[in-house]
Amino acid sequence: MAGMVGVTGADGFIGSHLVERLVADGHRVRALAQYNSLGSWGWLDSLDRDVLAEVEVVSGDVRDPACAREIVKDAEVVYHLAALIAIPYSYRAPRSYVETNVIGTVNVLEAVREAGTPRMVHTSTSETYGTARTVPISESHPQQTQSPYAASKLAADKFVESYHDSFEVPAVTLRPFNTFGPRQSARAVIPTVISQLAAGADEIRLGALTPTRDFTFVADTVSAFVTVGTAPADKVVGKLFNAGTGGEISVGDLVTQITELMGRPVPVREETQRLRPDNSEVMRLVCDSSKLREATGWAPQHSLADGLKVTIDWFCDPANLARYRPGSYAV
8 A cells, every 4th residue: 555645626627537536556546625614525516435445535625724734744745735726716716716826835835844745746737828929838837816816826836946945945847738528517628518419509609719728637637636646756856848739629619529529510609707817818729748758758548539538428428417506607
């Protein structure tokens, strides 16, 4: 049996997949799920019982330093994924993003520093780059925080950098590009399209169709997390790595591919409420992950089409689709 690892944001999309992978790799996992009065563990509730038997679920919040200390206790690696991620909501509640994404990260850093945790993996986002000035986007690309969400994540990244430089906290930052797969929130474009089609919609309601993205299947993103969490320290600690495929597709072309895979060619209607403010929309993201590949050997194993097929099959299961509201705009 491998050692104990801690995961914040374990109740979320990527976090729940990471928990599954860590258990499959033989770890005991201490998983932080955001406390709520319903007693829900988020997507952890959907995991097999055999998986959950190896998981100690802690209900709490990274905004509370005591919760951060509980998660990192005796952990060999702490994977910090807890964050508010919905860009549209960050326009309405920016302070919430500072409290969770910035202060929450500082709490985890302090806990890791105090406990002497051997490795912390911090989660960044490609949104910190803003619209690409040059492609593909490497880690040296200028950072442009075109939304309050992006600003909060970049601030968290810089705190991680500062704690490594100031206190020798053994942290590494992973900056995934757009991850997709089963369990993703309908705040993202792929589940938005698939869930509407799976629910029988005769048209798809979306925001802008021209922006391009680099979509990575969730299993490959999880593999990147595990890779930087286990690689030799001299290869990764104190560094920041992009994780993406290097492929690029517009939202409009993505919609066409999904409708063809589902056999549902329907029209697309642009809804104003789904559009970002003009100067906030990130028009182009495509990843250069050569730094991560060269340091660790990581490489994505799933094509966009293969990942979409798995995701479509999952959403078309009525039990899974019932968790979503395809007719409503999720902010």
